[in-house]
Amino acid sequence: MVQQMKLPPVVIAFLTSIPLAMVSTLPVQADGGDQTQGYTTYSEKPLSDRLPSASNIHHGGNQEIVKANQRTWLQAVSNSDPVDLRTECSEHLEEAGATPKGWLRDRMLQCFSDRKHVSAIGFDGEPWGEISWDMWVLGYANHGVRQVDYLISMENITYFSLPGKSVNWAQARFDITFNGCSTQMNCPSQTDLADTVLGWEVRPSRSLTFSSDNNTGSSPDFRVPAWLTMNHRFTPAASDNLAPSMQAGMFESKIRFDSAGRTVVGRDYGSVFTDAPLVYVLSLSEDAVKYSARHIYDAQNHPERTFPSWVGKTVPGGSIQDPLTRLTDQAKISENRDASIKVCKDIWGEGYAAGGLQCDEYPFASTYQGGKYGPDSNGGLLRFSARPIPGDDNNAGGGSRLGQKFYWENRVLDGEAFYVRIDQ
Structure with a gap:
């Protein structure tokens, strides 16, 4: 059980929209390759706004179940959530979805929230339909343990096919990947962040924990910095003749682990979000x-x-x-x-x-x-x-x-x- 966090008075921020004009600035892979090659980009505005003839919109997701699952997870990782980060983030939604950093409440709490849209595009370039969802990420650094926890949720999923088109939405896939975990960190398995649309509807919230051993890092206080970035991919069902889509670099979270000791920072071990202003x-x-x-x-x-x-x-x-x-x-x-x-x-x-x-x-x-x-x-x-x-x-x-x-x-x-x- 992770020790209870002591929060300062001052997120991961996740999936913030990248305008089409900025595609050229997307991150590249370590070998220099373009991560977006072969993918269309996510929509900046919903297709339903551009094509009002859309009909038969499917609505999925139970918000009470989502919130109950989040409360259970928070109790497991921190014993409590005294600040209620999600509620506070809801009061800063414009900032929480404006940049890849989202909203940083302070050095211990970070969040992202935004409505996301992906158009299903045929290989002829024509839209077949659209899927949308509320993207949430709650990030918790820790004053007491070299650990950072993220709760990632895809909620209120809706989708529709345009008249004359048929998309197998339930078997399409969403894959979320975090990049930037180093050899000085304990990197979590991310297989749970890849699932069908139906799977995300049934279980909207998933979690990741990044940590670092106490005596790892540069002396004298064993600092381990990391810059985590997030990619989000949409892959149509194999039965559909549609192009995959991707938004690279949607989220970023700069973190640091340290073992500075009680005389310097009150507790021997901990982690912070370094983008939060001091x-x-x-x-x-x-x-x-x-x-x-x-x-x-x-x-x-x-x-x-x-x-x-x-x-x-x-x-x-x-x-x-x-x-x-x-x-x-x-x-x-x-x-x-x-x-x-x-x-x-x-x-x-x-x-x-x-x-x-x-x-x-x-x-x-x-x-x-x-x-x-x-x-x-x-x-x-x-x-x-x-x-x-x-x-x-x-x-x-x-x-x-x-x-x-x-x-x-x-x-x-x-x-x-x-x-x-x-x-x-």
Whole structure:
């Protein structure tokens, strides 16, 4: 039984539509061959919209059975689904179907949802009919186990044949394949993702689990990255004289396994979706961190108000184009902090800490942009700020909340980039 996931506050994304104009950009096989050779492409818009004479549309699938099967699967892989990813994804459907990444709630949860269409095309190029379905993929990374689980569903399948045409829809096949599993991973069998249309109607949900052994990967934290991509194929029944269809690169999911350890990320082992943006958020209106938030806001937006002071000063961390990167070496973190304390003493005097104040630094001491190592890496420019603020506020804004909440729950490793946003 997989340990229960601890989800951060921030999918696989699957089968998103590729316009016909973009066929030339489809992925190629490892040997350089075009994966789409011999296939027609999936439809961007339903055939029924273009040919309103369609009739006798078949509807299949029981949504209550689908949801019950999903609940059973979730209990098996994670003991619970405290966030209810599917419901949240339903509130982000435009984003969930817009790109191959789908919608990433955070580094632990990813989803895709979109209505898909395939026209059955004769070898003369004429359409015979169409099959459509709701494509869902729910992706679950794990804070505690080097494992990523995907639940893949084809729901609400409908199909029709055009007048004068007959398609053996029930015996046509859908084949789903995930590419990108490496020798550093435990790659699952994918035979269950190939079935007839009738088979998908009877059992709409299937699952895959990718994992990696704890001591596999690059040191010191045994990182194993992977870029999973998804192909979806439609093969007509052998009795039908129809062309197969394919959508390559419909989905992508970038994942990473690590064994960074409890002192770095709270739990020894885990996995994340690396395409999820890493944003540390504080609010000026939250009393517990209002001084920390104000300090960061000034540093990012009014660096002329900060010390050390110099003409043209800028401070990093306000955007992904000029990010902060995590530092885990405790000795270097202490050196960053000492450099900031020196500024507090130089500007406010030796007694700067009177009344329970502490020297707050931004960028944080736990980043490579801190008071000591920031200047060392950017030509000596002092692109940091230090000022005394109340100790409780400092410990909340740049201490436990940053460390145990943001770093740990997102499994942010040494050298990983993030940025800081200050809300009103």
